[in-house]
Amino acid sequence: VPSRPDTVFFLSDYGARDEFAGVVRAVLRRLAPHATVIDLTHEIAPFDVLSGARTLERAVPHLGDGVILAVVDPGVGSDRRGIALEVRGAAHRRFFVGPDNGLLLGAAEAVGDHIEAVLLRRAGAPATFDGRDLFAPAVAALCNGSDLGELGPALDPSVLLRLARPVSEQTTLTDGRVVRWREITWVDRFGNLQLHASPEELSPEEHRGPIELRFRRDDAGGTDERVERVVRRVTTFADLAPGELGLIVDANGHLALVAREGSASELLRLGAGQVVGLSEAR
Amino acid sequence: VPSRPDTVFFLSDYGARDEFAGVVRAVLRRLAPHATVIDLTHEIAPFDVLSGARTLERAVPHLGDGVILAVVDPGVGSDRRGIALEVRGAAHRRFFVGPDNGLLLGAAEAVGDHIEAVLLRRAGAPATFDGRDLFAPAVAALCNGSDLGELGPALDPSVLLRLARPVSEQTTLTDGRVVRWREITWVDRFGNLQLHASPEELSPEEHRGPIELRFRRDDAGGTDERVERVVRRVTTFADLAPGELGLIVDANGHLALVAREGSASELLRLGAGQVVGLSEAR
Amino acid sequence: VPSRPDTVFFLSDYGARDEFAGVVRAVLRRLAPHATVIDLTHEIAPFDVLSGARTLERAVPHLGDGVILAVVDPGVGSDRRGIALEVRGAAHRRFFVGPDNGLLLGAAEAVGDHIEAVLLRRAGAPATFDGRDLFAPAVAALCNGSDLGELGPALDPSVLLRLARPVSEQTTLTDGRVVRWREITWVDRFGNLQLHASPEELSPEEHRGPIELRFRRDDAGGTDERVERVVRRVTTFADLAPGELGLIVDANGHLALVAREGSASELLRLGAGQVVGLSEAR
Numbered sequence: 001v002p003s004r005p006d007t008v009f010f011l012s013d014y015g016a017r018d019e020f021a022g023v024v025r026a027v028l029r030r031l032a033p034h035a036t037v038i039d040l041t042h043e044i045a046p047f048d049v050l051s052g053a054r055t056l057e058r059a060v061p062h063l064g065d066g067v068i069l070a071v072v073d074p075g076v077g078s079d080r081r082g083i084a085l086e087v088r089g090a091a092h093r094r095f096f097v098g099p100d101n102g103l104l105l106g107a108a109e110a111v112g113d114h115i116e117a118v119l120l121r122r123a124g125a126p127a128t129f130d131g132r133d134l135f136a137p138a139v140a141a142l143c144n145g146s147d148l149g150e151l152g153p154a155l156d157p158s159v160l161l162r163l164a165r166p167v168s169e170q171t172t173l174t175d176g177r178v179v180r181w182r183e184i185t186w187v188d189r190f191g192n193l194q195l196h197a198s199p200e201e202l203s204p205e206e207h208r209g210p211i212e213l214r215f216r217r218d219d220a221g222g223t224d225e226r227v228e229r230v231v232r233r234v235t236t237f238a239d240l241a242p243g244e245l246g247l248i249v250d251a252n253g254h255l256a257l258v259a260r261e262g263s264a265s266e267l268l269r270l271g272a273g274q275v276v277g278l279s280e281a282r
Numbered sequence: 283v284p285s286r287p288d289t290v291f292f293l294s295d296y297g298a299r300d301e302f303a304g305v306v307r308a309v310l311r312r313l314a315p316h317a318t319v320i321d322l323t324h325e326i327a328p329f330d331v332l333s334g335a336r337t338l339e340r341a342v343p344h345l346g347d348g349v350i351l352a353v354v355d356p357g358v359g360s361d362r363r364g365i366a367l368e369v370r371g372a373a374h375r376r377f378f379v380g381p382d383n384g385l386l387l388g389a390a391e392a393v394g395d396h397i398e399a400v401l402l403r404r405a406g407a408p409a410t411f412d413g414r415d416l417f418a419p420a421v422a423a424l425c426n427g428s429d430l431g432e433l434g435p436a437l438d439p440s441v442l443l444r445l446a447r448p449v450s451e452q453t454t455l456t457d458g459r460v461v462r463w464r465e466i467t468w469v470d471r472f473g474n475l476q477l478h479a480s481p482e483e484l485s486p487e488e489h490r491g492p493i494e495l496r497f498r499r500d501d502a503g504g505t506d507e508r509v510e511r512v513v514r515r516v517t518t519f520a521d522l523a524p525g526e527l528g529l530i531v532d533a534n535g536h537l538a539l540v541a542r543e544g545s546a547s548e549l550l551r552l553g554a555g556q557v558v559g560l561s562e563a564r
Numbered sequence: 565v566p567s568r569p570d571t572v573f574f575l576s577d578y579g580a581r582d583e584f585a586g587v588v589r590a591v592l593r594r595l596a597p598h599a600t601v602i603d604l605t606h607e608i609a610p611f612d613v614l615s616g617a618r619t620l621e622r623a624v625p626h627l628g629d630g631v632i633l634a635v636v637d638p639g640v641g642s643d644r645r646g647i648a649l650e651v652r653g654a655a656h657r658r659f660f661v662g663p664d665n666g667l668l669l670g671a672a673e674a675v676g677d678h679i680e681a682v683l684l685r686r687a688g689a690p691a692t693f694d695g696r697d698l699f700a701p702a703v704a705a706l707c708n709g710s711d712l713g714e715l716g717p718a719l720d721p722s723v724l725l726r727l728a729r730p731v732s733e734q735t736t737l738t739d740g741r742v743v744r745w746r747e748i749t750w751v752d753r754f755g756n757l758q759l760h761a762s763p764e765e766l767s768p769e770e771h772r773g774p775i776e777l778r779f780r781r782d783d784a785g786g787t788d789e790r791v792e793r794v795v796r797r798v799t800t801f802a803d804l805a806p807g808e809l810g811l812i813v814d815a816n817g818h819l820a821l822v823a824r825e826g827s828a829s830e831l832l833r834l835g836a837g838q839v840v841g842l843s844e845a846r
Contacts, residue, residue, distance in 0.1 A: 236641025359800030
């Protein structure tokens with residue numbers, strides 16, 4: 001018999017200025033006093049479900065057993081479903097609670113293949129603060145030993161909303177070189193640009209570097225500027241000169257454009273959602 | 283015999299950048315290691331007692347038993363009192379610790395009618411960081427089982443400082459319609475404008491809507507602009523079109539001006555402290 | 565036999581927007597579930613080791629027993645060492661874990677004279693997120709009862725990197741008055757300017773005040789402006805008129821330039837790293 005979950009991992013777009021996240025923590029404390037809340041972040045940009053989903057996907061491999069509570073919910077009050085998921089493996093047991101808008105599913109699938117889902121049963125109140133009124137009580141019930149099925153009727157996981165995959169395309173230059181077009185999926189606090197690309201996608205020649213980048217961006221006059229730029233493929237920040245740009249494998253196992261003690265995002269004037277072409281430099 | 287409090291709810295204007303809140307948490311950990319600290323927010327604007335008090339009032343119905351520590355304290359070092367309050371009911375027992383500047387009283391009165399108060403006994407040190415040196419030790423003493431009376435001499439609650447009530451007035455238009463003038467008491471992260479108004483104040487006709495808003499704001503030239511605007515009275519965000527303004531009952535039971543996936547504050551160029559007139563639309 | 569540490573004090577430049585600090589907290593929860601994490605701050609400016617070190621020095625006198633985890637680490641991936649320190653006294657036992665870049669040493673020395681140090685043994689992974697992969701596991705090992713020596717080979721503490729001391733000089737005016745030049749080491753959220761100066765450095769006459777300040781700052785035209793200004797030496801904020809500048813002994817026992825319910829930093833247009841001369845006013 002598995003023991004009761006005693007850890008809640010909490011992510012939201014509630015921000016730090018208002019009391020939203022604090023009130024949800026207080027409700028969890030009241031309903032499941034034995035549980036410890038680990039805040040992942042509450043600074044997801046308001047309503048940015050995609051950014052929330054990717055943050056959760058990056059974090060989830062490092063979380064122990066427990067319940068993941070995630071709330072980025074532009075559709076609160078609509079007919080979007082509130083859901084709870086369970087992913088059970090030989091050695092772990094994870095729950096996810098939040099809105100069915102794509103926020104949870106990618107992270108759940110990163111934990112395991114066998115996902116069970118339920119539709120959270122809603123009490124009478126109109127839905128304006130589901131984190132407090134719907135999701136936190138469901139999380140507390142799981143921490144208090146409820147089975148998933150006690151929270152509501154089962155859902156076929158295949159009906160759950162799924163986010164679009166990031167851009168990942170390939171073209172060939174006239175000289176025969178392959179360009180891999182990859183979306184920037186995250187700009188972190190330090191200005192590092194994470195790409196939707198794993199190191200296995202590069203050829204041995206590309207791994208020896210240098211790498212040619214190509215991308216479009218708005219120039220000062222508001223028109224489209226085409227940029228090509230060559231950077232080194234390095235192992236770690238310290239292989240670069242201060243301020244130099246490079247391509248590394250980051251802490252999540254993705255390719256990332258970085259600068260040593262500087263912001264690659266500022267140096268390249270690129271941000272999340274933009275697409276960068278990677279090819280062997282001539 | 284009631285058990286020792288084991289939860290501290292902590293609100294301040296200390297911000298996240300400095301170590302103030304962290305040091306107070308560390309002092310609580312040292313003096314009352316069994317207590318769990320639930321941070322409500324530390325991003326109250328510096329010295330904004332009114333905003334702190336209202337945040338606490340909104341949060342307090344959702345807190346379980348424990349000690350509320352609140353520090354927004356422009357008068358630190360003056361002769362303003364440090365106080366502790368106890369509000370005891372049939373089923374709960376709440377303490378409040380902080381400065382006597384109106385920050386605590388509204389929230390305490392929201393919990394119950396029977397309030398006991400004491401003046402915190404001060405040690406010799408000059409007062410520059412009372413959160414650390416005066417309030418946290420008092421909170422820890424309560425968590426360790428001290429009675430309120432052990433913290434200092436009793437105070438008559440009627441001498442405690444009380445904040446002014448928000449604007450709430452009523453005028454009649456020449457066509458006989460009533461205009462309820464209500465103060466905006468909170469702009470949250472999402473730009474929702476909470477009004478000092480409960481849904482019971484609207485007539486059945488007004489609840490069917492639409493509602494006419496009227497307010498003054500500075501226009502671009504710095505002069506006073508009079509604005510009238512009609513919005514729908516809806517149940518939840520999802521009843522609005524994207525970007526549409528509406529009037530809802532929010533998660534605290536107040537009337538609020540909101541926009542779907544947008545900021546009502548930006549759309550109307552209104553903020554906390556401004557006054558909005560509500561009337562039945564012609 | 566000392567008991568296992570059960571408290572982790574955590575400071576970093578990870579910020580609140582990304583999940584970095586949350587993932588480190590999750591790793592600690594997984595590896596040392598009995599430990600409570602007390603966040604000091606994660607809003608140290610990116611790569612600002614000096615600010616991180618000073619924040620830790622200010623906080624450390626108020627921390628109980630436990631492990632201090634501090635990560636401000638522009639040299640991640642370089643050959644800079646990862647270290648753990650132990651400072652043991654008659655009544656306490658503190659550990660420090662983080663990079664050997666000066667971040668930890670000042671705070672450790674503030675706790676006690678007898679410091680033991682080890683070089684953290686590194687697993688194979690390339691170093692891009694040492695907070696998660698190197699430091700958190702070391703912290704967890706200490707919480708689980710490991711001795712310092714189990715984490716890696718001993719280091720002579722005299723080889724550890726040490727930050728430069730703040731500016732502290734003295735000149736004499738033609739009229740014989742002494743000017744003490746002291747660096748501004750911290751501007752807090754409220755705009756208070758902490759000086760690298762203790763009250764013992766002032767003469768009895770200076771303590772009676774007023775005090776003459778002199779400093780240089782850029783004027784609007786970008787050239788150097790020399791400013792002299794007289795302020796009162798007061799005991800606490802409340803001795804000042806609203807908006808008035810004064811010199812106080814702050815909550816860390818340092819001299820500080822403050823304004824009542826205002827920002828001394830904005831009023832004087834001064835910030836961290838600038839130097840202010842203090843002398844008896846004529």
